[in-house]
Amino acid sequence: MDPKYKRNYAFNGIAVLLLVGALFWSRGNLDGYKIQIMNLIAVNIILALSLNLIYGFTGLFSLGHAGFMAIGAYTCSLLILPATYKQTMFLLQAPMWPFSVMHAPFFVAVIIAGLAAAFFGFLIGLPVLRLGGDYLGIATLGFAEIIRVLANNMPRVTNGALGLKGIPSYSNLWWNYGWCLLTLYVMVRLVRSNFGNALKAIRDDEVAARAMGINTFRYRLTSFTIGAFFAGVGGALLASLLTTIDPRMFIFTLTFNVLMIVVTGGLGSITGTILAGIVITVLLEWLRFVENPITFAGMTVPGVPGMRMVVFSLALLFIILFRHQGIMGRREFSWDWLFGLFRKRREA
């Protein structure tokens, strides 16, 4: 084995150990609110990585993330809710048969949630991925809206507009960061493989890619399905983290937040997605203060509802207008780059 690879493996191992240590530390020393933010960071990174695979690496402008998340969230919740509890919670109509009794441990439930989302991704991808560019965006947006309307109008499956409450909160730092690392690993391996090269070729020039003998449709569909799988996983983790879900949660704003992370980080950069995932999740929480009344030097300034999203949409506009490559562009972090930095400094 090349010594460089050995070194990189070692450093990857050290980084994971450091993360585990940091999680141990924060579990003991941080309050519940901060832990919740850390959980949200992990979930948002999973969601943003999956959208980056679809949009950043394959060039498919998909606005259907909220739909996949809804499928994942509902599937997982129905699987981990105890059957007796479901009977009492479904006030409008009794739950339908397979949904009323099905039950699975959390890990299995999350995987099934991902598979359900992937299945729907495959089904919807089969027809709509033949469309290009912005038509695809609108069609996937339509798909997400249809899922939301269905969730609202199928009280025997989803408990309608009341949503599901009291979902067991199995999701904790270990599950979330575990899934986050797994997603990261899969994404890095995918993007660096030949499969990833084909995806990037399709993104950069579809006609040329087809001329080189790439079955563009099959690659697009595979990428879309994998992205949908992880979006479903993210939705499942989110459901267990928040413990209540309802159809109103899965409006377009949810997709917008994920899209915002991907665009800020840089389309086609995994490193950028992770950085932006951390920054934006923290900012989204931190900016809540502008919506609450602030007492400053004895004077109380009333909070302004809606201000948080005004700031965010302006930030998105600013990025797209003045730095549309985002934080990282298409560059990636690597140990080679880090050591190259030290070497250059030593030489200079």
Next chain:
Amino acid sequence: MSLAMFVQHLLNGLTLGSLYALIAIGYTMVYGILRLINFAHGEIFMLGAYFVFWGVTLFRLPWFIAVIGAIVVTSFAGIIVDRVAYKPLRNAPRISALISAIGVSFFLQNFAIVVFSAIPREVQRPAWLVKVIIVGKVRILPLTLVVPALSFVLMMGLLYVVYKTKPGLGMRAISRDIETSRLMGVPVNRIIALTFGMGSALAAASGIMWALRYPQLQPVMGVIPGFKAFIAAVFGGIGSIQGAVIGGLILGLMEIMIVAFMPSLAGFRDAFAFILLIIILLIMPTGLMGEKLEDKV
């Protein structure tokens, strides 16, 4: 269903359809020229509605003046959106402009929440518009006659500008080939601004009439009508004004009629349009009256 009921549903469908059509025209004109889905169009529609009711309640303007004023102010808002958010991205990848449009849409929505507050507001309607007329067995709301008629006049005006005037010639030229038009001396940026202005004026008119028909103002009121009107534009063939009108009318009639004939499906009302969209895109991606677009290599 009795004939009288059918006529009433028909009028309701026609009203809804012409409101969709007015919004759809703005989408289709901008798409025809810039190949951009102007996501912020639904928010322009919302602004138009708010401005009128501000004018009427806050400044105590007479209805007629408030409507004209709101339409003018809203069309300037549309031009400013183009200047600030789309013009710097004319040569960037198309998707960048699309993300910018989504950003503008979110900005305007939340800006409206900050300025107008998220609490829905009731609209005080002029009494003569909502006094029911009874013709035989048919109960008619004057509004359902005024809205289609006014929309028809506005559309005729628009078609006149597009097909009979020089700026309209410029618009049609730009939608064919923007670079060549520039070389031929068409003032491209001014024509694009005019397009945004006209599209926004129609959206404002639609927003005002929408607020009269469904008397409630909300900062998010433009989202669903905006999406549906876009679908109407795709259905009619994006880029074609006549197509947008036909698409809007069909979509409006379809929504009202499906709910009228199958009341059990009422909850799914918002999903019809999106299902229609996906079907259209699959079997007829260029819509009813659209031109065939091919990938240029």
